[in-house]
Amino acid sequence: MIHxxxxxxxxxxxxxxxxxxxxxxxxxxxxxxxxxxxxxxxxGAGKTTTLRMMCGLLRPTAGRVTVHDVDVxxxxxxxxxxxxxxxxxxxxxxxxxVWEYVDxxxxxxxxxxxxxxxxxxxxxxxxxxxxxxxxFIAGLSRGMKxxxxxxxxxxxxxxxxxxDEPASGLDxxxxxxxxxxxxxxxxxxxxxxxxxxxxxxxxxxxxxxGIMEKGRLVRCGPLDAVMQEARHGGRRIHLRLAAPGxxxxxxxxxxxxxxxxxxxxxxxxxFTFAGDDKGQAELVRELVAAGAPLCGVQETGETFEQLYAxxxxxxxx
Amino acid sequence: MPLWExxxxxxxxxxxxxxxxMLTGLLVVAALSLVVxxxxxxxxxxxxxxxxxxxxxxxxxxxxVLGLAGGMACALSIYREKENNTxxxxxxTRLTPLELTVGKLFGAPVFxxxxxxxxxxxxxxxxxxxRIPVTHFVTGLVILLLxxxxxxxxxxxxxxxxxxxxxxxxxxxLLLFLPLLAIPAMNQSALKTAGPWAGVLFAAEGSWQTRxxxxxxxxxxxxxxxxxxxxxxxxxxxxxLLILYLSVLGWLLLALVRNMKRDPGNLExxxxxxxxxxxxxxxxxxxxxxxxxxxxxxxxxPIVAQRSTVFLLFLGLNVVLLYFLGATLLRSxxxxxxxxxxxxxxxxxWREAVWPAGYILVGAACVTLLVCTRFAxxxxxxxxxxxxxxxxxxxxxxxxxxxxxxxxxxxxxxxSRYPFAMAVVFLGVFYACSIIxxxxxxxxxxxxxxxxxxxxFPWAAIGLDESxxxxxxxxxxxALPVQLVLCAVFAWLHYRKLVxxxxxHSNEQSPAAVSPATQT
Numbered sequence: 001m002i003h004x005x006x007x008x009x010x011x012x013x014x015x016x017x018x019x020x021x022x023x024x025x026x027x028x029x030x031x032x033x034x035x036x037x038x039x040x041x042x043x044g045a046g047k048t049t050t051l052r053m054m055c056g057l058l059r060p061t062a063g064r065v066t067v068h069d070v071d072v073x074x075x076x077x078x079x080x081x082x083x084x085x086x087x088x089x090x091x092x093x094x095x096x097x098v099w100e101y102v103d104x105x106x107x108x109x110x111x112x113x114x115x116x117x118x119x120x121x122x123x124x125x126x127x128x129x130x131x132x133x134x135x136f137i138a139g140l141s142r143g144m145k146x147x148x149x150x151x152x153x154x155x156x157x158x159x160x161x162x163x164d165e166p167a168s169g170l171d172x173x174x175x176x177x178x179x180x181x182x183x184x185x186x187x188x189x190x191x192x193x194x195x196x197x198x199x200x201x202x203x204x205x206x207x208x209x210g211i212m213e214k215g216r217l218v219r220c221g222p223l224d225a226v227m228q229e230a231r232h233g234g235r236r237i238h239l240r241l242a243a244p245g246x247x248x249x250x251x252x253x254x255x256x257x258x259x260x261x262x263x264x265x266x267x268x269x270x271f272t273f274a275g276d277d278k279g280q281a282e283l284v285r286e287l288v289a290a291g292a293p294l295c296g297v298q299e300t301g302e303t304f305e306q307l308y309a310x311x312x313x314x315x316x317x
Numbered sequence: 318m319p320l321w322e323x324x325x326x327x328x329x330x331x332x333x334x335x336x337x338x339m340l341t342g343l344l345v346v347a348a349l350s351l352v353v354x355x356x357x358x359x360x361x362x363x364x365x366x367x368x369x370x371x372x373x374x375x376x377x378x379x380x381x382v383l384g385l386a387g388g389m390a391c392a393l394s395i396y397r398e399k400e401n402n403t404x405x406x407x408x409x410t411r412l413t414p415l416e417l418t419v420g421k422l423f424g425a426p427v428f429x430x431x432x433x434x435x436x437x438x439x440x441x442x443x444x445x446x447x448r449i450p451v452t453h454f455v456t457g458l459v460i461l462l463l464x465x466x467x468x469x470x471x472x473x474x475x476x477x478x479x480x481x482x483x484x485x486x487x488x489x490x491l492l493l494f495l496p497l498l499a500i501p502a503m504n505q506s507a508l509k510t511a512g513p514w515a516g517v518l519f520a521a522e523g524s525w526q527t528r529x530x531x532x533x534x535x536x537x538x539x540x541x542x543x544x545x546x547x548x549x550x551x552x553x554x555x556x557x558l559l560i561l562y563l564s565v566l567g568w569l570l571l572a573l574v575r576n577m578k579r580d581p582g583n584l585e586x587x588x589x590x591x592x593x594x595x596x597x598x599x600x601x602x603x604x605x606x607x608x609x610x611x612x613x614x615x616x617x618x619p620i621v622a623q624r625s626t627v628f629l630l631f632l633g634l635n636v637v638l639l640y641f642l643g644a645t646l647l648r649s650x651x652x653x654x655x656x657x658x659x660x661x662x663x664x665x666x667w668r669e670a671v672w673p674a675g676y677i678l679v680g681a682a683c684v685t686l687l688v689c690t691r692f693a694x695x696x697x698x699x700x701x702x703x704x705x706x707x708x709x710x711x712x713x714x715x716x717x718x719x720x721x722x723x724x725x726x727x728x729x730x731x732x733s734r735y736p737f738a739m740a741v742v743f744l745g746v747f748y749a750c751s752i753i754x755x756x757x758x759x760x761x762x763x764x765x766x767x768x769x770x771x772x773x774f775p776w777a778a779i780g781l782d783e784s785x786x787x788x789x790x791x792x793x794x795x796a797l798p799v800q801l802v803l804c805a806v807f808a809w810l811h812y813r814k815l816v817x818x819x820x821x822h823s824n825e826q827s828p829a830a831v832s833p834a835t836q837t
Contacts, residue, residue, distance in 0.1 A: 017732075061654055062655070
């Protein structure tokens with residue numbers, strides 16, 4: 001559905017400094033149909049530049065982007081029929097009414113004229129602006145303008161949505177509604193490519209993820225696979241004793257496959273265990289045999305936020 | 318796509334033509350028209366004269382509203398979209414660049430069109446009362462309208478090319494508009510008033526007759542206000558003006574359509590071939606209206622111009638045009654970097670290093686052919702022209718233009734905020750210093766003028782006379798390889814800049830691919 005082939009964008013360093021800023025470094029990526037792909041990374045990692053090249057707003061230094069097998073640079077109008085784009089700023093025409101704005105983009109995306117009025121009303125209802133249909137956009141709140149921006153991006157039912165920080169500046173309710181809307185669109189068959197800083201959203205809605213740093217994808221793939229791969233096969237285990245007195249951390253440090261031991265309290269320890277279920281059962285049996293008053297064993301998963309914090313150096317370019 | 322279905326046009330109509338706004342505009346125009354019309358009536362005894370003055374006032378007001386205010390609206394349209402960050406959303410729609418251009422060209426000044434329509438009753442009433450022929454009135458309106466559209470297209474192009482945050486566009490346009498209103502005759506009597514003001518004049522005092530004659534020197538001339546001489550042939554001014562407007566509009570639309578949806582970091586006014594075409598078009602335009610006429614000193618009698626004078630005139634003109642051609646072809650760092658990436662396997666070679674010399678040579682060959690053909694086919698010119706000296710001057714100035722353009726191309730790739738502007742400043746300072754120094758040494762005087770003068774100031778070659786060329790030919794010819802060496806130096810510096818742009822990093826595939834389905 002979306003295919004990036006050695007996509008590269010280089011800039012001069014700002015302020016006339018020597019060196020080159022590589023915003024996208026020969027990116028190779030294929031996002032299949034029906035995915036919700038989340039691109040995360042620190043500020044300046046090159047996420048927005050990549051997205052702007054994908055929708056044809058920026059010309060790449062090298063490489064190409066194809067959407068639905070259509071080259072975005074060579075056949076922009078055809079490719080843009082497949083794309084819906086929402087940027088991190090939601091500028092709108094303040095001198096138009098809400099319905100006029102949606103109608104303008106429906107026409108600009110060359111929808112059949114007979115379908116436009118129905119689609120405009122449907123979308124206004126879908127983004128919850130039916131009460132403001134005939135109001136001037138200048139009078140809308142920030143959240144309403146953002147919803148109008150979403151309506152603009154999906155007015156032509158694009159099979160691919162490119163969203164740049166869509167939840168920035170939204171209140172929790174609006175964020176929740178946005179996630180609901182994205183899920184609905186995905187269920188309806190849309191492939192969604194989203195850049196975001198809100199990592200909990202990535203974990204919640206994305207099916208695959210890319211972590212970008214300095215123009216490169218340092219991790220990429222289905223979310224579960226990325227999490228699993230990042231753990232290096234280890235599992236995080238939480239042990240709890242009924243009473244203090246047993247040197248649990250010291251005992252664990254002598255066991256094979258155990259690493260990253262961290263005492264949570266006098267009676268609880270967390271550690272990473274590089275073994276399978278059988279090995280884990282054996283470890284628990286040995287612990288009980290050693291006299292530990294074990295009362296709880298829990299396998300805790302690492303959140304995407306924790307994984308990102310561990311993987312990302314957080315540097316900007 | 319018809320205009321009334323163009324989404325950008327519809328958007329502008331909806332935003333600008335709100336009922337209240339239209340009513341206010343209509344009332345203001347009506348009130349002003351009545352007051353001005355009444356006060357004019359008091360100033361004229363003859364009702365026919367008053368009616369004619371009323372029509373001129375109506376048409377002039379239409380010209381100001383449509384031309385000036387409409388031009389300002391166009392100048393601000395894309396500029397404002399860039400400021401509001403809405404332009405990107407238009408660029409990602411399925412609208413073609415042509416549709417977007419047409420929508421903006423007629424949409425941005427749509428309120429001015431409405432006001433022009435409101436002014437129409439005044440102009441029409443004046444025309445009817447003054448018994449102005451319908452054809453004159455309609456033709457005048459067409460000229461006015463088409464002239465204004467050309468101006469709108471120019472304003473739109475300036476708006477498109479102006480960088481985000483630039484504030485000089487409207488002011489610059491305002492200054493530009495005043496002379497454009499009534500471009501005076503280009504060359505004696507060959508082309509009459511070219512601005513849209515001609516429309517007002519034609520409605521008031523136009524005539525469909527064409528008159529021309531042959532002057533004492535055997536050259537065609539005309540003293541009719543509405544006759545132009547095109548390649549010496551008398552043609553009515555109206556069709557000339559309309560063709561002129563349409564062709565200029567064509568060139569402006571070409572630039573607009575080419576750049577409307579382009580990445581602002583990669584704007585290119587024209588393709589290299591189109592730029593060469595534009596230079597040829599401008600030559601054809603000048604050649605069409607140029608009458609090779611000289612005036613005998615003291616007598617005021619016209620005679621056919623000297624061959625050498627005509628040669629130097631077109632040489633000078635085309636030096637300027639070749640600079641313009643070169644300026645449109647110069648590559649920015651962004652464009653050069655992309656080119657370097659395209660050639661990565663081969664690396665930048667000498668062809669890249671001498672960019673844009675190839676197209677300058679093609680342009681020079683084309684205009685030489687055009688000018689030679691034109692004068693070979695028309696009235697023989699006076700005097701003779703030494704082919705050797707003419708060829709030397711042509712080649713030498715061409716190499717000088719190439720030298721400066723290669724210098725500009727090298728300088729444009731330097732890391733600086735305004736590299737091209739700095740390059741122009743440095744070159745200007747260099748020429749100013751050269752002129753001062755050469756004047757002090759007396760080397761710009763006809764007698765002391767020598768081949769060393771040509772090295773810092775090649776334009777002095779225009780003043781080279783026949784006797785000195787014949788007596789010192791080898792010395793003059795020596796200046797040519799020195800200029801070529803300078804060209805080579807700038808090409809080499811340009812080449813070094815291109816090599817610096819070669820990607821230093823390995824560009825191997827990004828690591829950590831976890832699934833062939835997502836990362837290839």
